[in-house]
Amino acid sequence: MKKIRLLTPGPTPVPERLSLRMAQPIVHHRSPEFEQVFARVREGLQWLFQTKQDVVQFAASGTGAMEAALVNFLRKGDTAVVVDGGKFGERWAKLAKSYGVSGVTLKVEWGNPVDPAAVERALKEYPGAKAVFVQANESSTGVAHPVQKLAQVTQKTGAILVVDAISALGAFDLPFDAWGIDVMVSACHKALGLPPGVAFLAANEKAWKLNETADLPRFYFDLKRERDNQRKNQTAWTPAIALVEGLDESLQMFREEGLEATFARHERLARGARAGMQALGLQLYSKAPSAAMTTVLAPDGIDSEKLVKHLFKQYGIKLVGGQDAAKGKIFRIAHLGYFDDFDVLIVVGAIERGLSDLGARIQLGSGLSAAQKAMAQASGAAA
């Protein structure tokens, strides 16, 4: 018998309650029954985004919402500043290029957060820049970029701040209205714990103003058409009905836990994972670790790809390794979504065993003990 456990930054484990909800008989999307569900989901997403703006959804995975975040606000030939500190930053740059937007790429060393002053300088150098694209959590490195500070920078300019919060929303605090984020996208298969297939986007007045003159071609991802439909609890195109039902249930689970408690839980799990790894003598890879995931340098002489494969084969624990320059060097633990303290103990325990199997000098139990203490302390219990 082998239990399979995903600790990957999307997909994340689907709570049984969501699977059962989605397995209910399908309803028609043009029906009063579905409209009620849709209305609740709209409100729930606003609550989760902490915004009074519409949160518009698309039947697509996260990259679809990223595309929507570009084509609905910019014009061909526009300049945009792209923060590129990993695979998903790169994706913004490729997207911009595909649509004839001139991307000024701010290369950030992998594992590091962007310096808001660098963005400020870029916006001074390119005063006509219409947007700054960034990740809230760069999933390839586990870095949380300083979104609040970036918003303070863009607010003084004509550029909108466009935040990819795909693997961040619901894991840590990103108050859309309070911080003055202009556009934020996310998806259902991260903290929300659903299978992939629904992505969403919120935009504020500054962004909607740009929408009025945006001329990049769009149809499936036309934001205004969708917003106008969704305000009537309809969608322009057929929605991903079962996932919308699941979203209704997932948002209900979020409300039952409460937003602060959800963020505190993710922070606690992150502290546990970090403490566990550090107690094993390992180094964290991210210089600004997010609460959604913990990225770790494999010890000298151990190929992280080999470790990742071994953990799955031997223990059913699914982590992901590094990409590109980080390949073979790091492994990534996502504790994002349907996870509690004991899941962190499992993954720390498995990493202890796996490293030991591969010949690393590991004191079995030391990571576990540190993780346990860190999480107990974070939860307010006696350490």
Place this chain on the structure above:
Amino acid sequence: MKKIRLLTPGPTPVPERLSLRMAQPIVHHRSPEFEQVFARVREGLQWLFQTKQDVVQFAASGTGAMEAALVNFLRKGDTAVVVDGGKFGERWAKLAKSYGVSGVTLKVEWGNPVDPAAVERALKEYPGAKAVFVQANESSTGVAHPVQKLAQVTQKTGAILVVDAISALGAFDLPFDAWGIDVMVSACHKALGLPPGVAFLAANEKAWKLNETADLPRFYFDLKRERDNQRKNQTAWTPAIALVEGLDESLQMFREEGLEATFARHERLARGARAGMQALGLQLYSKAPSAAMTTVLAPDGIDSEKLVKHLFKQYGIKLVGGQDAAKGKIFRIAHLGYFDDFDVLIVVGAIERGLSDLGARIQLGSGLSAAQKAMAQASGAAA
């Protein structure tokens, strides 16, 4: 107690077997386990499309694949002939316009199939036209356009034939290679019986040739990038994992029944529904009824919207009414996907009751009896 029964042209009822499969623990999309599933799905879709070409999938509903069928083959300023005999024909025209493609619209009276000679004339008038866009089954009218004959027309020209088979694939025969269709799109929430969220597209050499020079901007729906990834059982962006698992199961169900038997079943159900309606003295709306659905004119003095609402409220039977000019005049019965003879008896029985409730002069049982006989005859049993 009220049983709910959907006879709508998407979503269609989800077989229990598919729901249970999709409720299994989610797997990671970058894993050998998922690659095996993906490889089977690719083969299964080729079998269902009756093609040796790649069938590329997207995490989107059908309109996403329609967009892909435009942006991957045309250039800005290109001319295309659009067959517009209903809401979905209109959608092709709107899509073309959004991307700066000049659409020559062939208006076809609702309820009628396009005349292939009219398409031939249009292609002579616009010899530079790059594509003809049409529906295999126009869901708003229940018309099956003459795809095979249209392919014979386009084969003599430089234009590709682009077929929206979203509500047709798996319901009736559309042999992609044998007929020389150039591009065909479909989706998982029609005959395949899944919740919406995956759409697919096949293209032949003539279309791929156009792809080399196509310059419409695209990213999420970039066909070549996806094809190249999917040949390695990967996807460029996160796939709709649970739906892909469901697709694997659905295609397995199709294989168990066999393609010919599936088409024969849909044809049998269509005959039953038509016979039932005609025996009640009702007129069919479609002049070229497809096997996927039966569209019917409401009797004089009865608003079809009222009938549709009454059937759902009173009997839990979900049909759809007409759109635009056909609103209030027609109702549409889809017998598409997970339906057998007895489901047709249910819907005919409900319509008898509903019409009778609303004051129409209906001989209860006459529709049922005719449907029963027609289906028995079609199945080869003694009538």
